[in-house]
Structures are given as C-alpha cells and as structure tokens.
Amino acid sequence: MATRAEGVEGLEKLQELQRRTHPVRALLALIIGLVSLVFAIGLSISFGAADISLSMVWQAVFKFLPDLTEHQIIREIRLPRVLGAALVGACFAVAGAMMQGMTRNPLADSGLLGLNAGAAFMLALCFAFFPGLPYMYLIMWSFVGAGLGVAIVYGIGSLSKGGLTPMRLVLAGAAVSALLGALGEGIALHYRIGQDLAFWYAGGVSGTKWSHLQILSPWILVAMIGALILSRSITLLSLGEEIAIGLGQRTNVIKVWGMIIVLILAGAAVSVVGAVGFVGLIVPHLTRYIVGHDYRWIISCSLVYGALLVVLADFIARNINPPYEAPIGALIAFIGVPFFLYLARKGGKEL
Amino acid sequence: MSNRFLTPNQKKIRKKNLAILITLVVLIIITFVISMNTGVIKLTPLEVFRTLFGQGDAQQQLILFEFRLPRIVLAVLVGISLAVSGAILQGISRNALADPGILGINAGAGLAVMLFVSFFSTTKAAPVYLLPVLAFIGSGLTAIVIYTLSYKRHEGITPMRLILTGIAVAAGISSMMIVLTLRLTPENYQFIATWLAGSIWGSNWKFVLSLLPWLIVLLPFVYSKSRVLNVLNLGELTAVGLGASIEKERRLLLAASVGLAGASVSVSGGIGFVGLVAPHLARQLVGAKHQFLLPAAALLGGLLVLMADTIGRSIFEPSEIPAGIVVAVLGAPYFLYLLAHLKE
Numbered sequence: 001m002a003t004r005a006e007g008v009e010g011l012e013k014l015q016e017l018q019r020r021t022h023p024v025r026a027l028l029a030l031i032i033g034l035v036s037l038v039f040a041i042g043l044s045i046s047f048g049a050a051d052i053s054l055s056m057v058w059q060a061v062f063k064f065l066p067d068l069t070e071h072q073i074i075r076e077i078r079l080p081r082v083l084g085a086a087l088v089g090a091c092f093a094v095a096g097a098m099m100q101g102m103t104r105n106p107l108a109d110s111g112l113l114g115l116n117a118g119a120a121f122m123l124a125l126c127f128a129f130f131p132g133l134p135y136m137y138l139i140m141w142s143f144v145g146a147g148l149g150v151a152i153v154y155g156i157g158s159l160s161k162g163g164l165t166p167m168r169l170v171l172a173g174a175a176v177s178a179l180l181g182a183l184g185e186g187i188a189l190h191y192r193i194g195q196d197l198a199f200w201y202a203g204g205v206s207g208t209k210w211s212h213l214q215i216l217s218p219w220i221l222v223a224m225i226g227a228l229i230l231s232r233s234i235t236l237l238s239l240g241e242e243i244a245i246g247l248g249q250r251t252n253v254i255k256v257w258g259m260i261i262v263l264i265l266a267g268a269a270v271s272v273v274g275a276v277g278f279v280g281l282i283v284p285h286l287t288r289y290i291v292g293h294d295y296r297w298i299i300s301c302s303l304v305y306g307a308l309l310v311v312l313a314d315f316i317a318r319n320i321n322p323p324y325e326a327p328i329g330a331l332i333a334f335i336g337v338p339f340f341l342y343l344a345r346k347g348g349k350e351l
Numbered sequence: 352m353s354n355r356f357l358t359p360n361q362k363k364i365r366k367k368n369l370a371i372l373i374t375l376v377v378l379i380i381i382t383f384v385i386s387m388n389t390g391v392i393k394l395t396p397l398e399v400f401r402t403l404f405g406q407g408d409a410q411q412q413l414i415l416f417e418f419r420l421p422r423i424v425l426a427v428l429v430g431i432s433l434a435v436s437g438a439i440l441q442g443i444s445r446n447a448l449a450d451p452g453i454l455g456i457n458a459g460a461g462l463a464v465m466l467f468v469s470f471f472s473t474t475k476a477a478p479v480y481l482l483p484v485l486a487f488i489g490s491g492l493t494a495i496v497i498y499t500l501s502y503k504r505h506e507g508i509t510p511m512r513l514i515l516t517g518i519a520v521a522a523g524i525s526s527m528m529i530v531l532t533l534r535l536t537p538e539n540y541q542f543i544a545t546w547l548a549g550s551i552w553g554s555n556w557k558f559v560l561s562l563l564p565w566l567i568v569l570l571p572f573v574y575s576k577s578r579v580l581n582v583l584n585l586g587e588l589t590a591v592g593l594g595a596s597i598e599k600e601r602r603l604l605l606a607a608s609v610g611l612a613g614a615s616v617s618v619s620g621g622i623g624f625v626g627l628v629a630p631h632l633a634r635q636l637v638g639a640k641h642q643f644l645l646p647a648a649a650l651l652g653g654l655l656v657l658m659a660d661t662i663g664r665s666i667f668e669p670s671e672i673p674a675g676i677v678v679a680v681l682g683a684p685y686f687l688y689l690l691a692h693l694k695e
Contacts, residue, residue, distance in 0.1 A: 107515075152687075159691040167515065171448065172690055174518050178623060179683030186676045190667050277522070326530060333526035337519050341500060344515040 013239045014247065021292035026301065029290050033304035040308055041086065044315040045078045076210075084208030084272050085314040086307035087220060089279060091269035093306020094227050094299055095262045096280020097287070101234040101295050102258045106285070106343055107170050110146075110266040111277025114176035117184075118149020119270035124184035128191040136215055143267035145180075150263065152176050205273055205314055206325060216268050223264040227299055230258055235295040276329040278336025279306055285343070368637045368647075375650035379427065382657050386423050387415060389665040421556050426660040426674065427653035428562050429619045430629070432611040434652020435573060437626020438633070438645055439608035442580040443601050447631070447693055448514060448686070451612035452623030455497055455521035456490045460616035462524050462531075463489025469531050480561045486617035487610055494609045496520060558618045565614040569607050570649070576604060577641035584639065622659075622675040624682025625652050631689065655681075 045057045052060075052070050059065075060074035092110060099108035110116055122145025126133050133141075156172040233254045236244040244251050269276075287301040310328070317326040357365065387399045392414055394402070402411045433451065440449040451457050463485045501516040579600050612626070633647035656674055659681070663672035 156687045156691050161692070168690060170515060170518065172687060174453065175683045175686040175690065178679050179687075182676045182679035182683070186667075186672050186680070189672060189676070327526075330526035330529045333522055337523035337526075340519045340522075341516060344512060344519065345500070345503070 011247070013243055014236070017235070017239065017293050021294040021297065022290075023297070026291035026294075026297040029287070030297075030301055030304060033301060033308060037086070037304055037308045037311065040311045040315065041082050044082045044085075044311055045074055047315065047319060080208045080210050080213055081205050082311060082314070083213060084205040085310045087213070087216065088205060088269040088273045088276070089283075089306040089308065089310025090224070090303045091220060091265040091306070092276065092279035093283035093302040093309070094224065095265040095269070096306075097284035097295070097299050097302040098227060098230070098234060098258050098262050099280070100284050101238040101298070102255055103169070104238055104240070105169060107281070107340070109277060109279075109281035110262070110269075111280065112170055112177075113173040114149035114153040114180065115146045115263075115266045116149070116270050116277060117177035117180040118147070118152075119143070119145040119267050120274065121145055121180040121184040122148070123271070124187045128187045135212060139215060139219075139268065139271045142271040143263055146263050146267040146270065149176055149180060150259070205310075205328070208272060212272065216272065219264055220268055223261045223268075224303065226257065226261045227265075228296070230254060230261070231295040231299045234258065234299075235293070238293070238295065273310075273328065276310075276332060278332050278340070279309060281343075282336055282339050283309060285339070364638070368643045371636050372643070372646055372650065375647065375654060379650065379654050379657065382654060382661065383423060383427075386426075386657060386661040386664075387419050389661055390414070390419060421559055422660070423657060424559050425562065425618060426657045428559065428566060429615040429622065430625055430652035430654065430656030431570075431649040432562070432566055432615040432652075433622060433625040433656070434629035434633075434648045435570065435645060436608045436611040436615075437652075438630035438641070438648040439573060439580070439604050439611075440626065441630050442584050442641065443604050443608075444513060445584060446514065447689065448627065450624065450627035451490075451608070451616075452621065452626060453514060453521075454494075454517035455524065456494055456517075456609055456612045457616050457621045457623065458521040458524040458528075459493025459496075460486035460490040460613040461621055462493075462528055464617055465528055465531055469535055480557075482617040483561050483565060483614040487613035490609050490613035490616065491606070493520060493524070494605065498605075562614055562618055565610060569610055573604070573607050573611075574642075574645055576600070577645060580604070580641040580645075581639075584641075619656075620673070620675060622656065622678055624678050624686065625655055627689075628682045628685050629655055631685075 042054055042057055046052045046054050052074065056070055057074060060068075060071040061079070064075065065071050095115075096109045099110070099113070100106060119142040122141045123138060125145075126138055126141050130137075153169065153172045153176050156176075157169050160168055233244070233249055236247050236249050237251060237254060241251055244254075266280075283302050283306045284298060287298050287305060291297040291301055309332070313328050313331045317328045317331055320326050384396055384399060388394055388396060392410075394411060394414070398407060398411060399415065401407050402415050407415070436456075437450045440451065440454065441447060464482055467482070467485050497513065497516050497520050500520070501512045503512070583597060583601065583604075615622075629652035630644065630648040632651050633644050636651075637643040637647045655678065659677035660674040663674050663677045666672075
C-alpha cells in the first residue's frame with residue numbers, strides 16, 4: 001500500500017508535469033499534422049510511374065468510375081499502398097511511445113528491442129515450413145514472433161544484476177536481433193526462400209492489398225483505442241512505478257495490457273512492411289518535444305506524425321530513383337541513426 | 352618473463368596454462384582432420400593423411416589441396432585475427448562486451464569492400480590483395496568516426512557510450528549497404544550476399560596469401576604489447592601511475608585491432624561474436640594475463656570459426672550455412688548470458 005506521503009509527492013509530480021504540458025500547442029500540432037497527412041497522402045497517390053492530377057485523385061476516391069484506367073490505378077494500387085504506409089507508421093510510432101513511457105526508457109523502440117526481428121524470424125519459419133499460409137495466419141505468427149523477441153529481451157534485462165537499464169535493454173535487443181536474424185537467414189538459405197524473404201523485406205509497402213488492410217485494420221483499430229484509453233495511466237507510469245502506485249494505479253495490469261497492445265501494433269506493422277526500425281524511436285521524441293509530457297497528447301500526436309513520416313518515406317523511396325524503389329527501412333535509418341546517436345550522447349536523461 | 356622469479360604457485364598456473372594451450376592446438380588438429388573429411392566426397396582419415404603426405408590420387412589431391420585445405424586454413428586465420436582483435440578491444444576499453452562486430456568496425460570494412468565491388472569489377476586477380484587494404488581503410492575510418500562521436504570533453508570515452516555509438520553507426524552503414532545492393536548486377540549481388548552472411552567464400556590460396564601478411568606483422572606486435580595491455584586493464588589511473596603513455600599505446604593497439612578485424616572481414620564478411628566470445632572463454636581458462644590470454648583467445652577463435660564453417664558445410668547438405676550464421680547462433684546466447692551476469 002502506498003503511504004500518504006508518497007501520494008502527496010505523486011500529486012506534486014503530476015502538477016509539475018501538467019505545468020510542462022502544452023494543450024494548445026498539442027491541439028495545434030495535431031491539427032497541422034492531420035492536414036499535412038491528408039496532403040501527403042494525396043501527393044503520394046498522384047505522383048508515380050503515371051502522374052495523376054490531384055483532382056483526379058479526389059474523383060477516384062469520391063466519384064469512382066470503374067472504366068477509367070487512372071481511377072483503377074488509384075483504387076487498386078496506390079490507395080492501398082499509401083494507406084498501408086500510414087497504418088504502419090502509426091503503429092510503429094504509437095508502439096514506440098507506449099514502450100518509452102512504460103519502461104521510462106528513451107531508447108525504447110520496437111526495432112531496437114528485438115520485436116521486429118522476432119516477427120521477421122517467425123515469418124521466415126512460416127515461409128519455410130508452411131508455404132502458402134493464408135495472410136491471416138501469417139499475421140498471427142508475426143504477433144507470436146514479436147512476443148518471443150520482446151520476451152527474451154525483457155527476460156535477459158530483468159535477470160541482470162542491476163536491473164533493466166536503458167543500455168542493457170539496447171544491448172540485449174541488439175544481441176537478440178542478431179540471433180533471430182541469423183536463425184531466420186539460416187532457414188532462408190537452407191530452404192532457398194531467401195529471395196521471397198528479401199522481396200518481402202525490401203518490398204516496403206508496395207505489395208499492400210485491400211485484403212491485407214481488411215484483415216489488419218480491426219486489430220489496429222482496437223489496439224489504438226486501447227492505447228488511447230491507457231494513455232493517462234502511462235503518463236502516471238512514466239513518473240515512476242512507486243508514484244504511479246501512490247496515485248492508485250494498478251501498474252502490473254497497465255503493463256500487461258500495454259505490452260499486449262504494443263505487440264499487436266508492432267506485429268501488425270512488421271507483417272506489412274518487414275523490419276523497419278527507428279520510427280518508434282524518433283516520432284515519440286519529436287512529439288514529446290512539442291507537446292510536453294502528457295501521454296494522451298504524445299500518443300495521439302505520435303499516431304498522426306508516425307503515419308506522416310512513413311507516407312513521406314515511402315513517397316521518397318518510390319521517386320528518388322524510378323523505376324527502382326529504395327528500401328524504406330534504409331531511408332528511415334538515415335534519419336534515425338543520427339537521432340539515436342544524439343540520444344545516446346545525451347545519456348538519455350531526458351524523458 | 353623468467354622462471355626464476357616465479358613462486359611455486361605461479362609455476363603451477365604456468366604449467367596449467369601451457370597444458371590448456373596445447374589442448375587447444377590438439378583440438379584444432381582434430382577438427383582440421385574432421386573438416387578435411389566432410390564434404391560431398393567422403394575421404395577416410397587415412398586417405399586424408401596419405402594425401403597430405405603426397406600419396407593420394409589426383410582427384411583426392413585436387414579436393415584436399417585446392418578446395419578444402421585453403422578454406423580450412425582461412426577459417427582458422429579469420430578466427431585468430433577476429434579473436435585477437437576482440438581481445439585488444441576488450442583490453443583497451445576495459446569493456447567486457449567490446450567486439451569488432453558490435454562496435455561497427457566489421458560493417459565499415461564491409462561497406463568499403465562493397466563500394467569497390469559495385470563500382471569496379473568483381474574479385475578477379477589483383478583486387479584480391481587489394482581487398483584487405485580496402486577493408487582496413489573502411490574499418491579504420493569507421494573506428495575514427497565511432498571514437499570521435501563517443502568522445503566527450505571532460506568525460507572522455509565511457510565504454511557504454513562507445514558500444515551504443517557502435518551499434519548506431521553499424522545500423523547506419525548497413526542501411527547504406529542495403530541501398531547499394533539494389534544497384535548491383537545479379538552476379539555481383541550473389542557474391543555480396545554470400546559474403547555479407549559471413550561465409551569463408553574464398554576457398555583459394557590467393558586469399559590465404561592476402562590475409563597472412565597482416566597476421567605475420569600484427570600478431571607479434573600485439574603479443575609484444577601484452578604487458579601494456581595488462582597495465583591498461585588495471586584502469587587509467589594505475590596505468591598512468593605505472594608510467595605507460597596510455598593514449599599513444601591505446602591508439603597503436605586500436606590500429607592493430609582494426610587492421611586484424613578489417614583484413615579478416617575482407618575474406619569472410621561479417622562474422623560477429625567471435626571477437627567477443629573467444630577472449631571471454633580464454634579469460635576463464637587461462638586468466639587475465641595477456642601473455643596467455645592472447646594466444647588462448649587466438650586458438651579458441653580459430654577453433655570456433657573452423658568448427659562453425661565445418662558445421663555449416665556438413666549438417667545442412669546440400670545447402671551451405673555461412674559460418675557467420677552458425678557463430679551468431681552460438682555467440683548471441685553467450686552474449687546475453689554475459690549481459691545478465693555482468694555489473695554495469
């Protein structure tokens with residue numbers, strides 16, 4: 001049970017946090033983000049191998065004529081692709097924000113913590129042993145793999161003397177990623193599915209189909225709503241475990257639900273785009289910088305800006321060197337690496 | 352070191368350590384024979400021995416001397432240089448988790464080789480000797496970048512920041528490599544993909560000859576610095592007190608470590624974890640004195656890569672699993688174990 005003194009201390013911390021939150025700025029950021037996202041989606045649909053005007057994009061979405069080739073291209077290729085990109089970005093960013101808040105670890109990100117590698121490893125297993133598995137089951141296994149990866153990383157971290165420090169988690173994540181990556185690669189080489197996997201990794205969001213989106217969106221929607229419901233508790237958790245307990249939070253329940261949501265989000269995103277790192281690291285940091293420390297705002301803004309980041313990355317990946325596509329993960333790493341370096345240098349004190 | 356000044360106890364340790372080193376050599380020889388014997392065409396140990404001493408038929412000679420032997424020798428050499436490179440890094444940074452792979456030095460060497468392959472021809476003739484040099488330049492530049500980025504005024508270099516920076520730089524370099532792979536011709540892509548996975552691909556005496564000079568020069572140099580490494584291992588203040596000009600020694604040793612790692616990466620791609628695991632095992636077997644630690648780590652590294660290559664070649668026939676993958680599957684759990692048992 002929390003003592004009265006702890007409760008008081010918690011309240012003070014909470015007030016301090018509220019002083020450092022900027023609701024007006026946050027709302028403005030959210031609106032600007034949404035507008036930019038809509039604009040970026042429109043832009044991404046209209047540019048490509050066949051240029052299509054923005055008004056045509058509008059018509060294809062709202063006054064669809066099946067006879068027009070442009071409308072068909074938009075409906076069947078570009079729209080699912082750009083929506084896939086937006087979903088993936090939103091998933092990675094929200095998962096990252098939740099992990100950072102729950103673990104109080106500024107370096108947390110699904111890519112760094114072995115989640116992505118775990119999902120990718122499980123998919124390699126599926127490709128090797130159950131070729132032609134329906135998409136629905138691939139997604140399920142990708143969730144299981146993500147859970148496996150994160151369980152090993154956290155298991156190692158919490159077994160360690162001195163507990164779960166940010167550094168330790170990152171190191172464990174790097175080692176688990178190397179291990180699962182090597183296993184996946186070995187399987188791929190042995191069963192000669194390397195090209196299928198490589199295509200799937202480097203394919204980015206290009207192969208996204210409506211059927212994929214149909215299967216994924218209910219899961220993602222539920223997980224996102226869950227994330228927003230939990231967001232207040234995560235704010236309290238980010239103040240520290242004792243304080244959260246002092247303020248009447250059942251921290252273990254929050255952590256379990258939080259982890260399930262993170263797994264669903266990251267697993268779903270990996271099953272679409274492959275192992276893309278750094279989105280979950282960068283976006284929550286940027287939003288925290290803008291909106292302050294209230295996770296209700298951080299999570300909702302991360303959702304929007306994560307989507308924006310990946311839609312833009314996909315847009316650049318397609319147009320930088322047509323007809324070839326640059327791998328989207330590599331593009332994001334170009335931004336992510338300097339950012340990670342900056343955080344590592346600061347020692348990760350700020351959260 | 353002369354025997355005269357040793358206590359009986361130290362003499363006993365010395366004897367024990369020599370016995371361990373000899374055991375390791377014997378193990379390598381056994382693995383060597385087994386490895387000679389594995390492959391699509393089976394040869395009995397007797398046939399292997401007879402062929403080695405010039406008594407085999409033409410086909411046996413071809414298989415052993417042109418295919419299996421160079422590969423085995425390369426595997427051992429690569430293991431030795433990676434292990435010694437890791438032992439140096441762990442010694443100078445006093446960081447038990449340092450390893451050329453984790454620190455991004457392998458990635459730098461890989462990028463240099465890859466740039467060369469994608470802009471010039473493949474690996475015919477002269478470039479074979481050029482590859483270690485390129486890899487050395489690449490890994491050297493990467494080491495400088497990592498060193499500079501993790502250096503902070505007043506604080507110097509903290510081991511953890513060094514590793515985090517290494518991880519990030521390695522991630523950046525590998526994403527650059529992914530971009531480069533898309534521009535390769537299918538033929539070059541095949542070469543690079545196998546190479547990146549950490550395969551002893553150059554089953555050819557030329558590669559042995561391109562790697563050997565590096566080892567012949569650098570290994571004696573590093574061994575002659577054993578005492579310096581012992582002193583550095585005690586910590587900065589003690590080292591200064593004992594009169595070692597640490598910064599200069601550290602840079603020289605770092606350069607040697609980078610050279611060893613770079614040269615071996617050029618023939619074997621990214622074999623990670625050898626530089627981490629071998630020195631650790633060596634420390635547990637022979638203690639922390641570098642006079643024994645370095646040779647023990649070298650032998651363990653050679654044994655490890657040779658075993659990994661043999662396993663990767665034989666268990667999953669007809670497809671081959673690159674040694675790098677086998678080592679990662681064995682090495683990563685060990686790394687995690689270390690992580691769980693070390694204090695920060």
